[in-house]
Amino acid sequence: MRRIYIIGSLALLFASCKPSVNITTAPVAGNADFSNYLAIGNSLTAGYTDGSLTVSGQLNSYPERLFEQFSMVQGVHGAKGPFIQPLLVSDNGYPGPKYVLGMTYNPCIPADSSLGPISYPNWIMNPSDVTYTSPSNNGQINNIAVPGIRVADYDVAGYGNYPAFVNANPYAARFYHNAGTASPLDELQYRVGNLYPTFFTMWLGANDVLGYATAGGVGDGTGAALPFPGTNIYNTNSITPYDKFDSLYDKALNVAISTGAGGALINIPDITNIPFFTTVPANGLILTRQGQADTLNARWGLSKIFQVGANYFIIQDNNGIRQAVPGELILLTTPQSNFTCLGWGSTVAIPQQYVLTTDEIQNIRRATASFNSFIQYEATRHNLAYVDMNKYLSTITTGVTYNGIKYTAEFVTGGAFSLDGIHLTQRGYAMVANQVIAAINAKYNSTVPSIDVNKYHGINFP
Amino acid sequence: MKKQLLAASLLFSAMTSFGAGYELNLQGLRQLAMGGTGAAWPWDASTIYYNPGGLARLKGIQAYAAVDFIMPRVAYGNYNGQTGISRQQTFTPFNFYVGGPLQENSRFALGLGIYTAAGIGLDWNDHDNWSGRYLVESINLNATFIQPTISYRVNDLISVGAGFIYATGSFDLTNALPVGKDDTSGQAHLHGTANGVGFNLGVQLKPSDRLQIGLTYRSQVNMNLSGGTATFTVPTSLSTSFPNTTFETRLPLPQVATIGIGIRPIDNLTLQFDLNYTGWNSYDSLKINFATQTSALQNMHAPRHYKNTLTPRLGGCYKISKVVSVMAGAAYDPTPVPNGYVSPDLPDADRIILSCGVTVKPLPRFTVIAAFEGTLGMKRNGSYDYGQFSGTYQTQAATPGIGVYYNF
Incomplete structure (x- = not known):
């Protein structure tokens, strides 16, 4: 039975020394001087x-x-x-308020609320x-x-x-x-x-x-x-x-x-990759019924083609009104409710200050x-x-x-x-x-x- | 439009889970003390696990019970000075066997084994500051096999056996979610029970009293988990993105083929050598599927790509007297986890295992066994590419065990 005792104490020995890992070495400045x-x-x-x-x-x-x-x-x-x-x-933000996440409500469709940045x-x-x-x-x-x-x-x-x-x-x-x-x-x-x-x-x-x-x-x-x-x-x-x-x-x-x-x-970063420009898709006009497409096709004539599904927004550029093309960017600051309330991008062109052509x-x-x-x-x-x-x-x-x-x-x-x-x-x-x-x-x-x-x-x- | 803004998915690579080397080789204390060897020599009723073919060699019915105390501890560190250590925990895998020839000189033997076959448990200290928290905060996994077994002694040379395995187990995982409020991360908690089936085959050869040979094969056991509960603690505004739901997953416990040789050069000394070939390559990925999915909560599919391993084991038993025997052994257990897949849920490494033990027979039919296993030098610098997490891990495990058996 004495041997069992020895085994028991060996177990304690193993359990008591806990492992640790320290593989860091003291950081050095090399040829730099970070003091100031x-x-x-x-x-x-x-x-x-x-x-x-x-x-x-x-x-x-x-x-x-x-x-x-x-x-x-x-x-x-x-x-x-x-x-x-x-x-x-x-x-709080200086000189104006910061954004926080909060509920936002669509003024035209009050039931349509979602989480987004608010002041x-x-x-x-x-x-x-x-x-x-x-x-x-x-x-x-x-x-x-x-x-x-x-x-x-x-x-x-x-x-x-x-x-x-x-x-x-x-x-x-x-x-x-x-x-x-x-x-x-x-x-x-x-x-x-x-x-x-x-x-x-x-x-x-x-x-x-x-x-x-x-x-x-x-x-x-x-x-x-x-x-x-x-x-x-x-x-x-x-x-x-x-x-x-x-x-x-x-x-x-x-x-x-x-x-x-x-x-x-x-x-300088490629700013065209950042969410401010990439969040609202240029083809964010989603039509669910053929009737909507027919109405828009009639409104804009043959030069712009609308169909059920994703469509490129109607935008304004320096030369006038046209449909956006792939790769163009809509700014995050475009007032979101104007898409639904005022028909921006569908019956009304998105003003050019919200579009990068x-x-x-x-x-x-x-x-x-x-x-x-x-x-x-x-x-x-x-x-x-x-x-x-x-x-x-x-x-x-x-x-x-x-x-x-x-x-x-x-x-x-x-x-x-x-x-x-x-x-x-x-x-x-x-x-x-x-x-x-x-x-x-x-x-x-x-x-x-x-x-x-x-x-x-x-x-x-x- | 705002809805669309938030429809973007919260893709996080978190929620990985089971680690490597979750197989336990703690199914018999005498074998444990001899470096895990045991396919060749049917010492006691634990041969139900080590080689079902050996069961018919026992002298009679035997009841066997043992428990081990695993005390694993893992430390982590990286070159930037972040460190972590797992909380001290003790796990108690157990073995219970009863079986043997139905009557003296019977060629048939029956048996039942109930034993812990697999398991890991790891709980990183200080969850909020542990740098791997988005991968795992704590994990606990275990599988118990229930194995009815039949064995037949063909003649003095050959004995065969087979067991059916029903496996039952549980799975518990928590990790942080990268959606928080101030200093508080969200948390995912997955919990469920799993089961599976398999079999265990063995052939035991006894060319002489001084030489015995064992050949065994244990099948893969797929632990299927369905209807597990997934609970998410997230800020209120995200409660619909992370609905509490159920999940399913599958964890393969690998197939193992073993050849074992036992020799008795002198009357009191037995030496054993085993070679395990373990089919870890069936664990190629981990998939967790949620019953309810949202843009934020998606099924997870993490690559694993484990490699098959070959484990040599060596052990000896010396009989000091009719009452006392001592055992010692060693094994080299290489990790199935290739570089690039070393994740903090169980950062596996090559193991050198040293073990020893003693049996004492105070009464003619009654034996007490004690064993101890320690693993040494398990330091590994590894990365988990899927989660882009790397560092150096040092694992330490000390496993004492104690058991008894009684011959009827």
Whole structure:
């Protein structure tokens, strides 16, 4: 019986030592120095989500995620902090309400209700959000992203002079050091002098095509638009002229690298892939009875053919009224009830500011390709990391599986894009951060660890 | 139009389930102590499982009962510093056998075995922060075989046997759903009972008192589950997208062919060698079909593509006295799970198994057996491509067992 006792104690021995796995090694900076990190960009860099800027959005911006990962790097080249973002006080949305999911009702068919984005109903303006003061003694700010900013705006003096100056930006007004007169280039110069960054990321250029796209292509899409007479200011509905983009991007970049900082340049996504443009199908006119088709055929004549099933909408373009063709895009902002209440797309043409036609889509793609080739050229020339976010976000269109979740570019349900169909969720921004980290590690031989994306929030369902 | 907006499906690749290596080789304590060998030598009534052909070799009717205490624990880690560990649990697979020749010198033997044939259980600690939660939070699966058996001793050399298997089991799985509110994920809970049938054949050869040979074949048993309950905890606005419903699935318990050789070079020492060929390749995919489907809740079809395995086992028994014998053994049990299919519901790895045990016979007809099995070095760096989840797993299992048998 003594042997049984021995076996018993052996069992206890096995049970008491619990297994553990630790295969990580201390992250290293490689040839990079993350100790002072500056983020330059637009709404995507500011943490804009669900159609507005909120403090929780800012705290989950991809620069915040990057800073956290850079902080894991040991030694003098790891990020030390603090990482200061111009945080809002309110989580309601600034300067207007964020979207939340809620029930929406079709005014013509009250029984037809569904879950969709609505403006946050309890929104109030918090006066203390209008301006921002850094808690740091020397006014340090590490994320100087401004939602809405274009490369084309970088030489516009008084860009933060809101609301006095009509082309000013309320987000720039919150924290620009010299908001009354400074251009974004001046602000960048000031921040670089103030922070003396050792590392930066720059994600600029999306708004140089997005404004044209979200306006339904009503502006100048040629890439050779002219400024308002007597100014250096371009209509936000137009695509920024290619040469203007290149020269201002180059100027901004030269300021960013003036301290000898390393960094990463992030290119412009193909915005025609994002839910804002892909959610409403161009052939979303569903006819269930032959009578409906006959009525529309009689209404529009032989040039447009309607049948039972899916039909392409009737749209307006620069040359008049016609039926949409495959590949054309209807904007998410098209008032949904107008399809049923006013006959938009069937008896009445969808106005052109809600439609991207084939030509307009080509303008967007051509400009995106031109800007991205310049960004890549600059990255190569200045020996910086180049992040092909265009390629990565395109893979989300077909679906990216991560730790058991399949993320897609589906509106609301896809998990990566927020309720505005343009900006990302917290998880989407974490995925972006992982792409930036991968490019930085490849370029600088660093081993910054990637982020557990699913730790953060996706879409919030009521 | 808004309806159409939300018609897009919530495709998530979650809800995978059963892991690998869910077969248990714990059907006899003496065999367990000898590295899992037992096809050749009919030691006791557990030969109903190890080789039904050996049942007719027993001296008389025997009743046998044993229980094991499996204490598996799995740790996870990846290069980004995320870690996880499964909760400490104890599972108790059991064996009960009764059978033997109907009377002394009878060529016929009858028997009944009721035993736990398969099972896994894993519950990852801290569900909300476990990075594999969208694949599995906890899983519990077991299958019990009820096997009436007949055996016939053709002559002194050859004895044959066959058993019919009725299998009954249960299945329980929870995983997180990527539809949440703030920090709370949704959750899916699948629960059901399964059953199946199969058979167990064996030929036992006894060329001499010092050499015995066993050949066995156990058929695949398809565990069919229908009418299981699927319960979803989701935000109110999605309750119609995730209706509570029923589901069906099927899990194959693989066929196994075994050849075993036992030799007795000296009177007190018996050595056994077994080779198992296990037909895991029948587990090529896992399908879970829901009775009610919505745009968000779709049937699941996860590839598995397990590989057949060849497991060598070695064991010995030394009889110290008329009262006490000791056993020891070892086995190398390669994993059927190929790279790319290593999922966190049971991250299987190649196993080195070491075991030992003792029998004590305090009364002429009564024997007590104790055994212990430990698995070593089960560390595996693997990925589960279907769910894009990878990392390194370390599994540790310690299995003590105790049992008794009585000869009538």
